[in-house]
Amino acid sequence: MAINYSDSAICGELLKDDLNIIAGQGTWRENSKIFSKYTGFVKEKNNIISVTPLNGVYMPKKDDFVIGQILRVGFNNWSVDINSPFVAMLYLSELKEFIKNGDDIENYYRKGDVLYLNISAVTKSKFVNVSMKPTMCKKLYDGLIISVCPTRVKRIIGKSGSMIKLIIQKTGCNILVGQNGLVYLNNGNIDLAIKTIRFIEKKFLEKNLTKRVEEELNSNS
Template identity: 30%
Template sequence: MRSGFEKKGNQKVENQLLSNRDLVVPGDALYEGRIRIGDNTYRSQERVCATRIGLVNYNKNMVSVIALEAGFNPLTGDLVVGDVIDIGLGKWIVDIDAATNAALNVPDAIDAPFRTDIDMPSILDIGDTVVAKIVDLDRRRTPILTILGRDLGKVTTGFTIRFTPSKIPRLIGRNGSMVNMILRATGCNIAIGQNGRVLINGRTREQEEMAVSTIQKIEREAHISGLTNRVQEDLRELKEEKR
């Protein structure tokens, strides 16, 4: 028989079937009773269950699952880093690691209407990388991009690494705390795509290596508590080693 529990730390509360951050698999029951359902969950009669492998998260009046491995689900407003893979009539086709390739129309790249005499490869060619924003999803759920705006456009310096999309919030941190810590410590410019591609550009190879090492650590340990303190300590040690 279940009784009420004090809501403190990782302890269970009434109607909560697991402890916060417990590992779950699809079909696991997470909560019994009335509560808002969040990401990667569904309601089955009076219970809320998981749809993905991940960590259960109880937050006020909502239960959700932080997926440990999940693909990119594009949403309007997302910042993405992608590669041009084809050129069509009046648009570029961009691979953003989604189920459907994205479209970048000429007006959203040069802020001018499409004309047949435009030399599109001279603007963006196959193989070019862009930092873009999703401005819309069409009826087929094709992401529509723009590269007009601050910090958007063709990538001319730096390199990209891949990062699990579902763990991007941990890389960014609360109010940008984690990525800002990396920026200050490494001196690199970093653009984080919600699609799991991270653009890194530093003044020196050592700076870039420090940023890559830190980002990879965050991906490996995203599900472990106390991550911020560990990253802070690692950055301090890395800086001392470079002196």
């Protein structure tokens, strides 16, 4: 019997027995049956069924916003650690600023600098380019960065940003969540914000999680 789509699936579990459904990411097909490759969330949309693993590394996707750290300064680019198996490249052409010929690019970003960036391109060979052009992108200064499981990021952000807006409102923190599993916090009640984020990580499978989080925040305010 196929699972209910409000549930999670375990590795090898039958998801669907239907030739009209396409086996998407995180699944495999045997004749008419589709099985899960992972223990994780099940999603069915437009006749495609897929599974997102509960745990895993960040795989870059175009248009994601991520937090990264400069690893190396090149002649006309920077290598950036984006908490992924793949190092990203930031080129001069992807800055907001105009850099004149002969300018020392270390005047802009140095090794160790932390940035909020946009994934501008990912090739089939997994060459990753990042950009600082979008308005939200910037260098991050005083603050704290914590790591979360990349597959929990959607729950931490919430639908239309509802969850992270709630945390910001209740804690007074400035928070940026990278889709690569890194979260930047400064100002406000950082301890409460971190406690809440860890609570979401632990309880992410629960229904009505936003209400539970609001109750937790109110009881700790």
